Amino acid sequence: MTDQLLYATETALNGLMTGVMYSLVALGFVLIYKSSGVFNYAQGVLALFAALTLVGIQKGQVPFAHLINAMTGGHLESFPWQVPALLAILLTAGVMVIMAIIIEKLVLKHLVNQAPIILFMATIGLAYFLEGFGDVMWGADIKTLDVGLPQGINETIETVTGDLFGYGFFIDNLDLVATLVAVLLVTALTIFSQYSKQGRALRAVADDHQAALSVGISLRFIWILVWSIAGFVALVAGIMWGSKSGVQFSLSLIALKALPVLMLGGFTSIPGAIVGGLIIGMGEKLFEFWIGPLIGGATENWFAYVLALIFLVFRPQGLFGEKIIERV
Amino acid sequence: MKDMVEGYTTPDGRQIGGVLMELKNITLRFGGVVAIKDISFDIREGEIRAIIGPNGAGKSSMLNVISGFYVPTEGEVWFHGQKRPAMRPYQVARLGIARTFQNIALFDGMSVLDNIMTGRLTLMKSGLLSQAMWWGSAAAEENEHREKVEKIIDFLEIQNIRKTPVGRLPYGLKKRVELARALAAEPKILLLDEPMAGMNVEEKEDMCRFILDVNDEFGTTTVLIEHDMGVVMDLSDRVVVMDYGRKIGDGPPDEVRNNQDVIDAYLGVAHD
Numbered sequence: 392m393t394d395q396l397l398y399a400t401e402t403a404l405n406g407l408m409t410g411v412m413y414s415l416v417a418l419g420f421v422l423i424y425k426s427s428g429v430f431n432y433a434q435g436v437l438a439l440f441a442a443l444t445l446v447g448i449q450k451g452q453v454p455f456a457h458l459i460n461a462m463t464g465g466h467l468e469s470f471p472w473q474v475p476a477l478l479a480i481l482l483t484a485g486v487m488v489i490m491a492i493i494i495e496k497l498v499l500k501h502l503v504n505q506a507p508i509i510l511f512m513a514t515i516g517l518a519y520f521l522e523g524f525g526d527v528m529w530g531a532d533i534k535t536l537d538v539g540l541p542q543g544i545n546e547t548i549e550t551v552t553g554d555l556f557g558y559g560f561f562i563d564n565l566d567l568v569a570t571l572v573a574v575l576l577v578t579a580l581t582i583f584s585q586y587s588k589q590g591r592a593l594r595a596v597a598d599d600h601q602a603a604l605s606v607g608i609s610l611r612f613i614w615i616l617v618w619s620i621a622g623f624v625a626l627v628a629g630i631m632w633g634s635k636s637g638v639q640f641s642l643s644l645i646a647l648k649a650l651p652v653l654m655l656g657g658f659t660s661i662p663g664a665i666v667g668g669l670i671i672g673m674g675e676k677l678f679e680f681w682i683g684p685l686i687g688g689a690t691e692n693w694f695a696y697v698l699a700l701i702f703l704v705f706r707p708q709g710l711f712g713e714k715i716i717e718r719v
Numbered sequence: 720m721k722d723m724v725e726g727y728t729t730p731d732g733r734q735i736g737g738v739l740m741e742l743k744n745i746t747l748r749f750g751g752v753v754a755i756k757d758i759s760f761d762i763r764e765g766e767i768r769a770i771i772g773p774n775g776a777g778k779s780s781m782l783n784v785i786s787g788f789y790v791p792t793e794g795e796v797w798f799h800g801q802k803r804p805a806m807r808p809y810q811v812a813r814l815g816i817a818r819t820f821q822n823i824a825l826f827d828g829m830s831v832l833d834n835i836m837t838g839r840l841t842l843m844k845s846g847l848l849s850q851a852m853w854w855g856s857a858a859a860e861e862n863e864h865r866e867k868v869e870k871i872i873d874f875l876e877i878q879n880i881r882k883t884p885v886g887r888l889p890y891g892l893k894k895r896v897e898l899a900r901a902l903a904a905e906p907k908i909l910l911l912d913e914p915m916a917g918m919n920v921e922e923k924e925d926m927c928r929f930i931l932d933v934n935d936e937f938g939t940t941t942v943l944i945e946h947d948m949g950v951v952m953d954l955s956d957r958v959v960v961m962d963y964g965r966k967i968g969d970g971p972p973d974e975v976r977n978n979q980d981v982i983d984a985y986l987g988v989a990h991d
Contacts, residue, residue, distance in 0.1 A: 442885075442923060586861070588840060588843045591836060591837055591840070592837070594826065594829060594833075594839045595826050595829070595840075598825075598826035598827060598828050599825065599826055599827070601820065601824045602820070602824035603809075603837075604788070604808040604809050604812070604824075605808065605812055605817070605820070605901075605905070606812060606837045606838050606840055606900065606904065607809050607810075607813045607825065607840055608809055609807075609809045610809070655952055
């Protein structure tokens, strides 16, 4: 193999790994969209909030410390303990469930039978609220997240490829873990939504509220369930992104990258979210590698959106989306 | 007809049981509009009970009260000899009251089979955790429900569209799938809101046959709303006639047909 081809292969592999990260965020969108027909603008912020909460709990931060200090003139900062990673993750998952219940009670409950656009607007409001709430609760500084996931170059891969091609590939361990987690998550979610009682109820609610009520499905229970699952997926995405690039408020912007991913994969398909993420991750890296130098670089910022636009023209439902059936 | 506790025997010899549901002095108001005004009637085990009346008489509102979609402003709903507390529609469904809708409410994106399977949600027992993990009884339970659903599919003669997404079906078949979903719940009371609306003659005859067969085969207590007088007279054991939110007649089809108020309402005699 030529050097050029080797570099390209390495770039493609790394692109795939970044793609997995995109997919993790996109998954959360698909879940809520599939089960309630709502595009949840707040999904990215949900991931940010989950990551903030996780770091906060792990490091024993006092929630609302700034607010409390400002009001009482005290100097609270952190509790004198550290929480083990696994326990902190479980506690954060609990917080996400409580969040789901609060969202249902305060927002969704009042919007039964409303048009999807109204619910979409509500999630935009929710996104801004959550971002501010996360800020007040845990502070706006950039935090490092370490839950003990392996990081850095995978030496086995480097040695093996080095022996084979005379050039060792650089693959990050964290990306490998993310891939594994994504595979597990998708398998579990697919089985759940296709074959379980609640999965069927979930799809029913997405389709028709009235009909769902008439077969004995409690909309409120399903919504809490969906938002809990979405919160959990957000937590996973938050852990991965947070471990990779630190927990900072720009994390919520990564959610925007999930949009072209979904246009590619289809808003209603869990496998679509994965494949879409992979195509965009790899596509933008390879494009930057080959075409980038010819046109002055920085193509990664826009490549995904252009690809999504092209898809919108030729296949609006995405690769795996449900075909749009309309009887006239 | 005299003995309201023991039930009665229909002209064609079916035995009708005791009172299953009783509606007592139901009044339903939307702001200043009175949709239902002080209506009482009962529904007996095993009978086909029709509610008829001109457009806007309040028939659908009545069905919505029974199925919990509307909460009556005044009056009580008694079920199994007990006063039913205020309930949400999904809770009423869990009591065994299944319904269809005038404008069809199906899950368009799901297959016919999946649609009918949702009808059995109230009967499924496996908890969230075992379902999610596919543990123990969940798989066996799914198979058991699947068998029951296949029986209903055979019964309603929709085998050849089992895997078709409902959104692609023509109107008449959608109505039949909706009936199948309601039946899948093994309801104690089956509520049909204009099951024959918008159908051609052949489809109407099919639907009539299915309703009669269902009642015959499973003894399902059925309450139906219908416009077509001929259909109602053929199908039902007892008829409630509504006009302008009031009850103007109640009894066997023959008796109701000769009721002067009913004739006036249908022929459009001016109200004084």
